[in-house]
Every structure is written in C-alpha cells, then in structure tokens.
Amino acid sequence: MHARRPATLASLAAELGVSRTTVSNAYNRPDQLSPELRRRVLETARRLGYPGPDPVARSLRTRKAGAVGLLLTENLSYAFRDPAAIGFLEGLALACEGAGQGLHLVPVNPEREDVAAVHSAGVDGFVVYSVPDDDPHLAAVLSRPVPTVVCDQPRVDGVDLVGIDDHAAIAQLAGRLITLGHRNVGVLCMRLARDRNDGFASVARQRTAHFHVQRARLAALADSFAAAGVDWERVPVVERFDHSSAMGESAAAQLLDANPEVTALICTSDILALGALAEAKRRGLRVPHDLTVTGFDGIVEAERVGLTTIRQPVLEKGRAAGKLLLGAADHSRPRHITLDTELVLGTTSAPPRTTEQPWFGP
Amino acid sequence: MHARRPATLASLAAELGVSRTTVSNAYNRPDQLSPELRRRVLETARRLGYPGPDPVARSLRTRKAGAVGLLLTENLSYAFRDPAAIGFLEGLALACEGAGQGLHLVPVNPEREDVAAVHSAGVDGFVVYSVPDDDPHLAAVLSRPVPTVVCDQPRVDGVDLVGIDDHAAIAQLAGRLITLGHRNVGVLCMRLARDRNDGFASVARQRTAHFHVQRARLAALADSFAAAGVDWERVPVVERFDHSSAMGESAAAQLLDANPEVTALICTSDILALGALAEAKRRGLRVPHDLTVTGFDGIVEAERVGLTTIRQPVLEKGRAAGKLLLGAADHSRPRHITLDTELVLGTTSAPPRTTEQPWFGP
C-alpha cells in the first residue's frame, strides 16, 4: 500500500496506531514495551518493507556517526598502494573494529584545495595521517567540532598526537654511515611541500619543508653530517612528488648523474630505496661495494632484500592513533605518544669504495 | 558569547539578522546572495567558530551521504592484510575518488551476527565483497533502500554483480594438471561456511558451501577430475577458516600426513599456496619435482616465487564494482560484469614423480 514513498518510522507508527516512540523503542530498547507489541511492530515493519531506523536521522539525533574519518595527503587509493600506509591502516582498523566503529576514508586530491569532502564526512572523529603543516584539509578537520588525532605531524595545539622521533632515528643511521667512512652522500626524499618539485631541493626548501617528517629527517641528516665535517650545502638532495619505486629510480638516476662521487644514497623511505637499488643495478653498481643504499620504514619488501633501514612500528602507530581517538574519555589535555624505532643493519651498507677517485674527470 | 553550545546555522542567522536560508546559500549557492552579504556571513561564522553546515543534518535533508559502504566477510583489518583484498580495495578506492565519494568500511565480526553496524552506516550504496550466501550482514544490506553491488557472489535478484568465471578459470588449471599426468591430487581451500571447520571437508560440505567462490572452484575441480577418471570422493580437501599463509602451511601438513601419495596440491588461493610451499620446503619436498603446487589470484608475492596460478584482475574488479555503483543512472535492471582471468604457468607445476610408488607401505 505504501508503495511510493518508502516506509518511515512515523508511517509505521500510524499504521499500527501507536506512537513513534514505541516503534523506536521496538528497535532500540526492547525492554520498554511488551514482547507482544514488539512482535507486531517488527512484523508490520516487514510487511511494509520498513528497513529499520534511518541511520542518518539517528546520527543527527544521537550525535554519533559510528565511524572515524581518516584523512591522508594522498589520493584515496594510495592508502592501499603504499605498504607503510597499509600497515598504519591495518592498525587503525584493528582499533576501530575493537570499538565497533567504522572507518571512513575521506577522498581528497593532494593537488586540489577542495575541502568539501572533509566537511561532508559524517564521522565522530578524525585521524590525520602525515599531511603538510599548511594543508587546507587539515585546517578543515580542525575546524570540525570532533576529536582529532594526528600522526607524523608536528604538535598542533590541543590535538592528540602519535609519532616517532624522526630526528633521533635517522641520526642513528647517519652516525652509522659516518662511522663506516661515508662523506660523499646523497639524499632521496619524498615530497617536501604541496607544490610539485621533482628535482634537487635547496637547503632553504629543506628547512621550510611543509611535511614534518621529511623536514625532521633532513634536519637530522644535516646536523649529523655537519658535525662530521661535511658541508651540507654541497650534499645533493633530490625530491620526488609522487611516492613510488619508479620515482626512487628516477631520483637516484638524477642524483648519480650529477654527483657520481656519491658513495651512499640515503633515502627517506624504503620505497624510494627500493627504486634506488633498481637504478644501481641498472648501472652495474654493486651494492654495497660500489654504493651504499639505506631506507626508512622497515616494510617487508625492504626486509626481503636486506635493506639497511630504520624500522618503525607502523601497525602499532595506527592502533595507537585509533585507541587514542576512541578510548579516550579524557580529552581535556592533549596526549602525545612517541613510539620506538630500530636501526636494521642489512646488506646494503658497507664502507665506501677505497679506490682513488671517481672514474669521471676533475 | 556562544561559548557553550557550538554555533549552528540558525544561531548564525539570528546573530546576523538574516534568514537561515540565506546562511545556507552563503555556503551552498554563492550566486544566490550579494557578495557583500556573503562576506559578512562567512566572517561572522569565523568569529563565532561555526564550522559550516553539519554534514549529518545535510545528509538527512539531501538524502546523500557522500560515501559508499564496503561490507566484507572478515574483520575490518583483514582488508589491509590480504593482498587480494587490498587490490580490490585499491580499485574501489580509485572509483570512489574519481567520483568524490568516501569509502566507509563497515566493521563486522565474521563469527557474530551483529548487523547493527550495517544498519548504522550512513552511505549511499554498498559494495559487498565475497560474503557467504546466507550471511545476515548481506541480508541487512539488501534490506537497506540503497543500491548495492556484490562481488564474487552468486546472483542475487535485482542486484548488480561483478565477478569472474571461477568455474572456467580453475577448470583450465585442472586441465593442465591432468595433461601433466596428475591423478593423485589434494585441495586446500578457504572457509566454506560460517561455522568453523579446520580440517577435511566432505563432498557434501563442498557441495553446500556457503561461499560461492569456493563452491564454484571445488565443483569445477570435481567435474574436471571426474571427467579424467578420478574418483572425487577419494580426493582429500582440507579447509581452513582463517585465511593466512600459516593456515596454508598447517593445511598442507594435515593433507600430506594423511595422503602422502598426493602429487599435486591445488590451493584455492595464492596465500594458501604460499603456505603450502613453505610446508613442502620444511618437509624436504622439492617443488615441482616431488610436489606440484598451484594457487589462485595472481598476487605479486606469488608471481615473485613463480607460482602456477590463475591471475584475476582484482584491482579491475574493485574499480568495476565502484563504477557500477556510482556511475549508474539506470538501476532498472541489474547488470552483471564478468572479468577475464588468465592461467599463469609458473615453476611450481610439473609432471608427477615417475618413481614407482610412495615410500610408505600399504
């Protein structure tokens, strides 16, 4: 009979001659009405094709959406492409499923400033994963009146935070390379700002990088090598906007073309390092004899090839973020969690070649 | 002043002395009011800390949530653990980001019947990925008045569908093994029903499996080998509830312990096959000389070790599902998409050992 408009709680109540409250209770508080009436309500619902209380209307009334939003810098699909992101999300998903919360991935485009998607996500809180400091999407999230946890970001006033000590972690790695004798190093890093710059990154650009993680790692490298007598101004740093192994390859090629004297390639991610290894192979450079390559993250693909890298607990990071967001009764003062990292000495690092000098001229 | 209750569109309108409509228009239809007034509205909003129209209230009125829901059989975190699932999700995410839609992962527990999460997901449609035919969560999804696309499922009346021809695909593989001379085969398969059964699966259980994909693959194997004169009743089929490489290992061990005469292990997923390979290695069985192992899916890890398998376009499957759900103006009649598969001949399949008989006596 109610074929046209789909049935609503109100229409069901009218049909039954009871109040809307009662129908609502039939679904949400079975103890508030007699079993007999409840049976009738549910049966009539089936007959009328009423699918149960509308989730959106319920959310509006109860002020709960039952989901946490995830914002990341990249395209949505990147979440399923980068092993580190996947690990992070697995951890976050673990926390969510434990709390019966859904996970709402917010679609953004890193090259656009369209924050509408952030404004239209019906969620109870946000996890923000490694976006640039000045990202308009981050600002949009912070403007929303819901709790937020940021990851791999600098502190934001009044916001919970999960991360690692990027500076200390990579300083440890740098120390190792210095001990081995490397002085001619080159760096491959990820996107430093929201504008696309596939090429060398000046020291100024490094210092003002909008991505906290990259900035911290580069600063630590600069500090470490400067302390070892290396003039950081002369250290080539090549940046890539997109994060993929192919980009690591091309970045390594660009760097080695311009600086053949380099004996160690320090990459700020394992993905880039894997690309660098591929490029080294293509050039006939033996790793680690001719060239040392290091990464960062500790993804399984890196472990498989014995990459020297920093292992960070990506899964645990995601889980910690989720727990912070969900478990937290006390949101009075922001909490900061710093997780441990570990230097993994693989087979891609060794002392520099001891031959006289590079093959190419003066 | 409005410190306690957060500002709403109405309070903003009151503050400005304009109608709610006008404030709404300031956000949604800038051309409907003078630039000057719009500026004032936005500025006052900033001053009052109004974060813009509430997404849930908007969704209620517009009947759009801006997100698609994903339902899968497993725990939420499984989506980030299984390479095939990850590929599927990457494809789905690509379709979503193209349409500016979010992706809402619905948290369910495969061992519980709690469908509340399905009922409380504020989404514009659902993609259902490989759940059992009688899954209550699937029923809950179908009861919701939103478009739905199912993947790797049998046809459901009036619902769009994306999948592959599981029967034909694995029949091709079976044909190959038969040509090679294998007659003593064993099968490792994934969960067949919602109840946990880690062990041998009877033919009856195989036939009544609740998971379409597994059922189709087993049926195809039974057909193929029966046609080659093999008594399928005697073919050992070992099932595992959880899907992991470790389960593949233990399943292979269980099967080989009971049936040492087996010359080929056919696995209904690459993950299980990788486990089987590990178990074979542990036992000192040389693959493919002593034992043939095959998989299904064509994940990169399998490719790396040269597994003989069926490659299916998981990413494309996800993308197709997303496009079907989002692009579709015409929902009048359900559409079915069947994607192509490809037999990948790796280095894990060969003719059976030609020695007389197994080492162990009768």
Next chain:
DNA sequence: TGTGCTGACCGTAACGGTTCAGAACCAATT
C-alpha cells in the same frame, strides 16, 4: 483506603539543515 511502585506507552521538542514558492525591490522595456 491510601500509598508507592512498576510496566507500558505517549506527546512534544529538538537535532541542524535544505528547498521551494514567493515577496520586495529596482531597472528597463513597452
């Protein structure tokens, strides 16, 4: 007989927006 309690149900007021049909005003055309 009065009192208090419990179970079962109801009325009203939000929740925070969007939408649509006009109203009011002004300038330009007939």
Next chain:
DNA sequence: AATTGGTTCTGAACCGTTACGGTCAGCACA
C-alpha cells in the same frame, strides 16, 4: 502607467529519528 525581468532575501515545510519528561492502569502492601 503598466509590464517584464532579474536579483536578493524570506517563511514555512520537511528530512526521519530519539531524548526527555511525562501519564495511566494495575497491583502489592500496610
């Protein structure tokens, strides 16, 4: 002077539900 058209803004209805604070009948108990 009347008509037309365009811009800018408004009032009221509506989206579908749940929270809150009741009412009311029936029953046990002193």
